Amino acid sequence: MHNLKILVVSAGLILSSQILFSQCRTFAKNTCESQLEDYMLNGRMYGGYMVQGQETELFIVLSAGQKYRIVGCTKPALGSVWIQLIDGNGKVVFDNSEHDLVQTWDISVKSTQEFRLRTFVPDAKNKSATRIRDCSLLLLGSKSAS
Amino acid sequence: MSRTNIRTIFLLTACTLTLWSCGGAGGEEAENEDQFTEEDASGLVNEGEKVVYYGTPSLVEVASIMESSGAEFTPELLNDPEASINYSTNNSKALNLGVYGADLAYAAMFKHTQESINYLKTVKGMAEDLGMSGAFETELLATIETNINNRDSLLDLVTDFYWSADAYLQDNDRSNVAALIIAGGWMESMYLACNMSSISPNNGEIKTKIAEQKLILKNLVLFMEDAAKGDQGVIDMNEKLKELQKIYEGIEITQETGVVETQESGGETVIANETTVNVNNTVLMELCAKFGEIRNEIVK
Structure with missing residues (x-):
């Protein structure tokens, strides 16, 4: 009986993890993707079920002749994510904290280069409180600049 | 429930989650083995731990770059849709699903409707063969078929198709299959670009674009390393990508910060x-x- 309880709880937790991943994908599809407008999603979405204070880093290459749209998309409970785009030499070339944490921004480059996209989910205001976990995603779209 | 029982449950759960997410060594037919993926990591990491992702090449973006560099459509270069019946293992099916996806994006980008229809049917069939029929809403395929003459809508829907496939594979702990699809697609895109370059030797733009893929390859190799987690098919493919990386060392790329407006x-x-x-x-x-x-x- 004791072992059965353990198995049931374990199975429940595993299942709930998978459900949470799926929920974030549904959220991406239903809520976030439309913010790309005529930009085509670059194949994948980045992020998932995140906790307040979480940091992510995405290594990307932006190509000349293309325009890109960065979309930060989080459930309201987490608030707006802080987004920074950093070039191959470590220089911050875009920081949404300078633009009221806007969650959608377009970028174009004169020549193809490597970049890092850093995001930070805002930390809990009350540090002693339990941190909230919810969906936080970063979408990258592209279209021809011509 | 006593404190000991609670602790036991948590320990067992942690162990189970670790085993579930990390998977084990795999072989040619080990596609269903669990993988600890980028997306999985995002849900399981400890508070404050940084999650790192490596951007993967987008089939449509590569096709768009090639089209804007003045390349011409050459249908003979594409993989014959009829050949899809020859791929018997899950690994070869996954790699060739990527190949056909690149061919579909290329045909759609250059507005070749008939070829797009043929490749769409092939892609759909192979996705079903790989047990991914649950990835696609019936309406999505119907919408693709009705938008076959509208390039932008078609490309958008192709992107959606591959996004759904990737999400489905991640949800079902088959990120190794997703990695092979991505690698196969990029390989076909580069094969096409190289052939376009040899057809138009004076087109320096295509040559530059091929050279610039050195940067994309760097991220792709790191992405494959993350996705492999013991899967031999992904490891073998990544070894081939590393062979390409060695050759790419002969191409020098210097990046300088410029004015930001x-x-x-x-x-x-x-x-x-x-x-x-x-x-x-x-x-x-x-x-x-x-x-x-x-x-x-x-x-082959």
Whole structure:
């Protein structure tokens, strides 16, 4: 009986993890993707079920002749994510904290280069409180600049 | 429930989650083994731990770059849809699903409707063969078929198709299959680009674009390393990518920070950076020979 309880709880937790991943994908599809407008999603979405204070880093290459749209998309409970785009030499070339944490921004480059996209989910205001976990995603779209 | 029982449950759960997410060594037929993926990591990491992702090449973006560089459509270069019946293992099916996806994006980008329809049917069939029929809403396929003459809608829907496939595979702990699809697609895109380059030897733009893929390859290799987690099919493919990386060492790319202009109205930033790409024709020929060799091995 004791072992059965353990198995049931374990199975429940595993299942709930998978459900949470799926929920974030549904959220991406239903809520976030439309913010790309005529930009085509670059194949994948980045992020998932995140906790307040979480940091992510995405290594990307932006190509000349293309325009890109960065979309930060989080459930309201987490608030707006802080987004920074950093070039191959470590220089911050875009920081949404300078633009009221806007969650959608377009970028174009004169020549193809490597970049890092850093995001930070805002930390809990009350540090002693339990941190909230919810969906936080970063979408990258592209279209021809011509 | 006693404190000991609670602790036991948590320990067992943690162990189970670790085993579930990390998976084990795999072989050619080990596609269903669990993988600890980028997306999985995002849900399981400890508070404060940084999650790192490596951007993967987008089939539509690569096709768009090639189209804008003045390349021409050459249907003979594409993998014959009829050949899809020859791929019997899950690994070869996954790699060739990527190959056909690149062919579909290429045909759609150059507005070749009949070829797009043929490749769409092939892609759909192979996805079903790989047990991914649950990935696609019936309406999505119907919408693709009704938008076959509208290039932008078609490309958008192709992107959606692959996004759904990737999400489905991640949800079902089959990120190794997703990795092979991505690698196969990139390999076909580069094979096509190389052949376009040899057809139009004076088109320096295509050569530069092939050389610039050195940067994409760097991220792709790291992505594959993350996705492999013991899967032999992914490890083998990544070894081939590393062979390409060695040849790419002969191409020098210098990146310099430039002026960053943000529009006053907001919403857009233009980065006037400078990248110098040293395109060495001998290295380019060696690269294209290697792309051809790997691609032909995939489609044989």
